[in-house]
Amino acid sequence: MAVLIGVPAAVLVDLFVLRTALVAKAVFWATYPIIIVFQLLSNGILTGRHIVIYDPDAIVGLRIAYAPVEDLFFGFAMILLTLSTWVWLGRRGVQRTPRAGEGSRLLSYLAARRGVGQGDQHVTGLRVQLDGVEGGEPGGGQRRDP
Amino acid sequence: MRHFSYLFVLLGCLVCAGWLEPIFKVNVFRRWRRLLLTLLPVAVVFVLWDLGAIAAGHWTFDPEQTTGVLFPGGLPLDEVLFFLVVPICAVLGFEAVRASLGKGDDE
Numbered sequence: 288m289a290v291l292i293g294v295p296a297a298v299l300v301d302l303f304v305l306r307t308a309l310v311a312k313a314v315f316w317a318t319y320p321i322i323i324v325f326q327l328l329s330n331g332i333l334t335g336r337h338i339v340i341y342d343p344d345a346i347v348g349l350r351i352a353y354a355p356v357e358d359l360f361f362g363f364a365m366i367l368l369t370l371s372t373w374v375w376l377g378r379r380g381v382q383r384t385p386r387a388g389e390g391s392r393l394l395s396y397l398a399a400r401r402g403v404g405q406g407d408q409h410v411t412g413l414r415v416q417l418d419g420v421e422g423g424e425p426g427g428g429q430r431r432d433p
Numbered sequence: 434m435r436h437f438s439y440l441f442v443l444l445g446c447l448v449c450a451g452w453l454e455p456i457f458k459v460n461v462f463r464r465w466r467r468l469l470l471t472l473l474p475v476a477v478v479f480v481l482w483d484l485g486a487i488a489a490g491h492w493t494f495d496p497e498q499t500t501g502v503l504f505p506g507g508l509p510l511d512e513v514l515f516f517l518v519v520p521i522c523a524v525l526g527f528e529a530v531r532a533s534l535g536k537g538d539d540e
Contacts, residue, residue, distance in 0.1 A: 293482070318530045322523055325449055329442050329519075338439050338498040345491035362519070365479055369520040370527050373471045377538030382467035384460075388532025391458035 293364035301367055305375040309367065319366070326362045330354035438498035439511035443518045450522035459528035461521070468524065476516045483516075484508055 301309050309315040333339045335353035346355040377383050388394045453459045461468055484506045486492055494509050502510035531537070 314527070314531055314534060314536050317534070318523075318527045321526050321530070325446060325522065326519075329446055332442050333439065336438065336498065338442070338495050339492055340495065341492045342490055345486075345489070361482075365475065365516070365519060366523045368478065369471060369475050369523050372474060373467065373524050373527070374538060376467050376470055381470060382464040383538055385458075385463055386532075386537060387457075387459045387461075387528035388535075389458060389460060391456070391532065393456055394458070394532060 291360075294360050297364040297367040297371075301371040305371050307371045307374045307378075309371055309374065315367075315370065318370070319363075322366055323359070323362075326359070327352045327354065330358045330362070334358070435497055436500055439494075439509070440500065440514070443511070443514055446518050446522050450525040453525045453529045457529050457532055459525055459532060461525050461528050468521070471524065472517055472520055475520050476513070479516045480508065480513060483512055 298310055301307055302311075331352035331354055334341065334350075334355070341355050341357075346357050349356040351359065454462050487507050494512065499509045499511045504510065504513065
């Protein structure tokens, strides 16, 4: 029952309290599928191995990878509230730097490789795909390290 | 060792997301004050939710597979750590995606 309140409550906080509007942003929806894989894995182990035991009367009974579907809603609310708070703090000027990726040799290497860009799909594929999600042109807005 | 089953799951989560800090330089742990300020309200809200669910009997924890350290209200230490580890992993993943997209706080 609480789960029914949790997800809309987290969305309301994201939209109207902290005003981060992550649910309307591609970067959130690009992150969530990655997180949900690990969430299904860890919750699957926790419930499948009976580390956490749910009362059958308290859940609707639909299970995904052993874990009750309520678990997914619980996780969604927690992740949205977490990321919304993190972004809100950044906008309020709390430790905006060092930015994500700053000083990463891997990222600058990938950026340089893509700059060359001659038939190297396996290296550039991920980035192009993510840019596609964002709706911008490939490489648009990519920050390069000096 | 069975008592550490829950903790092993959490350790697995940390390992799966933790490499993003040194390799991708997501700089989440380096911004530890911001991380702590994020974790605090989330942990409070979800610990309260958890206490409510435990009190209502919605879920229970296998004493054989958890540390056995209980907070008032029957809340296992393992579960409290869950509310810290999962948000940390979420922020690590989110910042890795933002680094890939070249997005900052205002975008």
